[in-house]
Amino acid sequence: MIQCDRCRISLNDGEGYDFHGKVLCEDCYMYETNPPKACDPTAVSSALSMRKQLGQSGTEGLTELQKQIYSIIEAKGKITKEELAAQLGLKLEELEQQFAILRHCELVRAAKEGDKVYLTKW
Template sequence: MLRCQRCQAPIEEGESYDYYGQTVCEDCYIYLLNPPKACDPMAVASALATRQALGQSGTEGLTEVQRRICSLIEERGKVTREELLDLLGLEPRDLERQLAVLRHCELVRACKEGSQIYLTRW
């Protein structure tokens, strides 16, 4: 059985993808082709318009993980990505996906203090 060269997940025969010479699983392939982009003006406009059309505000309409991220930031005032990874037990790429959504909804933002980057509520 093959293993993904990025995440080490087992890959069934015929289910692998080649990405610049690396054998990867479908999840890693999709992530490599379309990584989350936190700074995307069109995604922000779309997310805000959709939430407004649905009458959503605050954490309404978010997933449980997204609500937990917002709650942790609210409780602590600011957190680092590393702290969120430890507290939530997420993989770095999964956290980045969640943060991109929260940034598009203008619920979470990043700020730099010295050499450290913190996540805060918008």
């Protein structure tokens, strides 16, 4: 009998997912590989330690879209989500998802100025 390392649910042989040497059930595996919230500190540390483990820094290991987002923010200095989404032809929700990942990796952050929220480099 094996158990999920995270939620302790019992798993049948062959049902567990290997995640950095841990055995996880499908739900926990999805949670660990797709951290749900931008400001969840455990998600941040797991995204960071995963990148460290893979020897990645800067924009290494990012998708083309994530690199594009990062380079636009880098070039502009600061840009609103609306402007960035329009420039990339993305829906705001799609941009939010990508932004959350970049934020986990401490590449970009959101900063409030007056009544606008700008995306800037970390």
